[in-house]
Amino acid sequence: MRTDDVIAGAVRTPRNLSAHAAGSIHDDATATALGFRGGTVAGSIHMDQFPPLLLNAFGPRWFETGSLSLYFRHATTDGEAVRARLGQPPADGGDAQVRAWAITADDVLVADGTAAAGSPQEPSALYSRDLRPEDPAELRILKALRPGDVLGECRSAADGARQRAVIDGGAMTEPLDWYTGASPWGRPIAAPSAVVSLLYADLLRGIRDSMGEHVGLFGAIEIRFLVGPVFLDRGYRVTGEIVALSQTPKTEVMWFDSRALDENATVIAKMRMMLRQMKQSSPLYAE
DSSP states (O other): OBOSSEEEOOOBOOOOTTTTOTTSTTSHHHHHHTTOSSSBOOHHHHHTTSHHHHHHHHOTTHHHHEEEEEEEOSOOBTTOOEEEEEEOOOTTOSSEEEEEEEEETTOOEEEEEEEEESOOSSOOTTTTSOOOOOOGGGOSTTTTOOTTOEEEEEEEOBOHHHHHHHHHTTOOSSOOGGGTSOBTTBSOBOOHHHHHHHTTTTTTHHHHHHHOSOEEEEEEEEEEESSOOOBBTOOEEEEEEEEEEEEOSSEEEEEEEEEEEOTTOOEEEEEEEEEEEEGGGSGGGOO
16 A cells, blocks of 8 residues: 555564474463563564565665665564555655554554665664663673674575475465566575575574573664675575674673675675573573
């Protein structure tokens, strides 16, 4: 639905695709023990609701030079109704940034941020945010880490088989034909959730042991295409580094940046992510 100032997507019911992951924030027993209503839907899954709106606003170039920058406000559970919304960009078709947000059926704000195409002058929602850094010595779960620490380097790919299985199982809210077949760029491309997985899952393996036992969740994510799109099953070199460490009364917080480079060392896409580590879930906070 499109009005003079808002593009609104259809009401969808995002699925908790990791409900089977025992001991994670997506597991009902673990999540409820930590005060949540049930196993949570990953923030990256909510990002998959936005591409039809982004294409409406910016056209296919969003997958080439676009961004989606979201801060997650409210954790939803499996099948809970959510609607994505986008501000209307200027009619001149130039570089632009607009508000992006998602709400529940009861108008509870699930996520809030910005979306853009090209190179607008103003910073995105996450890059304009005060990261509130804190001395790592005051932390417990993240005590071994420091801002500027390199997270390493790995070879990774957006998993085409997994993306197709999610779509075939009816579990993706907004499946585009381009995710499984020919696209304007030739081959199938990665949905936002697959881009997040590419820029996150393998890269953090090297630091997980240093954090010890704990439960984490996505607090904020921005993906940005520089020379996109990201293709399925194509190998990329993924690198990243920690940007800031912080905490809240209930969580320890890590911000990090990562990027995917092709065989020519060209940065194709990058991500800024905030991870929350639940203090209550760590033996380091057993008191």
